[in-house]
Amino acid sequence: MxxxxxxxxxxxxxxxxxxxxxxxxxxxxxxxxxxxxxxxxxxxxxxxxxxxxxEFVPVYAPLPGMGHANNTLMLVALFLYGVGGTKGTLYPRMRHPMLWGTVVWAFAHLLVNGDLASILLFGGLGLWALGQMALVNRTPWTAPTNGRGLKGDAMNLAGTLVLYGIVAMVHLWLGHPVFEGTYY
Missing domain, CATH: 1.10.287 (Helix Hairpins)
Structure with missing residues (x-):
């Protein structure tokens, strides 16, 4: 720890x-x-x-069925990570897409992991992202105007699905199958 x-x-x-x-x-x-x-x-x-x-130190037992919520939220998190790079329709409307992606990622993992190390890792990074947003928000922001619109969203969706598959394979390789009913 x-x-x-x-x-x-x-x-x-x-x-x-x-x-x-x-x-x-x-x-x-x-x-x-x-x-x-x-x-x-x-x-x-x-x-x-x-x-x-x-060491695995249980703190709470995840609710049944949270694996499905985790998988869905991970798609959302990965999509948010790509918003700035692909400059789709959310690009000019969202100031912190990667940090919000981190918050969603952290929350998703806390839904399926109730041990102390998971709370420290995922909770810590989720709180860091929220704190980082608060610090960045102290400065003025001018929304970008050079987005790609739906083309950017399509690129982001394609990249999200590929990355999701890679993340799922890495989790499987590490012994944590993401599409089964039980986690970690």
Missing amino acids: TLLALGLILWIVPHYIKRLAPGLRDGWGNPGKGAIALAILAGMVLMVIGYRSA
Whole structure:
């Protein structure tokens, strides 16, 4: 659990530095940006290792049938991740699609995982995304106007389905079949 917590810290703190201490980050130049990127990468690695090695400590029992809700919400989360890149109809209407995708992803996983490590990982990243949105919202936003419209949505949907298949295969490879009635 220590590695998981350390990974979360190495993910959250560098992400917050940009918003909480922009002058500090800017003063570091490119070497500082590289160090921040390495800290974030190290955080991701530690979160994975820490989550995979954490002892299973049950906190709550997921409700029956939540696997279907999880699978549906994961489609929504992956679609939200692609909104900025494909610039579909949501692009000019939504300020934080990737962060909202992270919130949906975290909530979906909390529906099917009731152990302490899952609460720390998914709950921590979901709260980080909400906090990040609050920090970003302190600055004014001008909605973009150069979207692709329905073409972007079609591209995003195709990419979402491909990525969903890849994510499902990785989960299966890790021993967590996503289309069965029971999870983790």
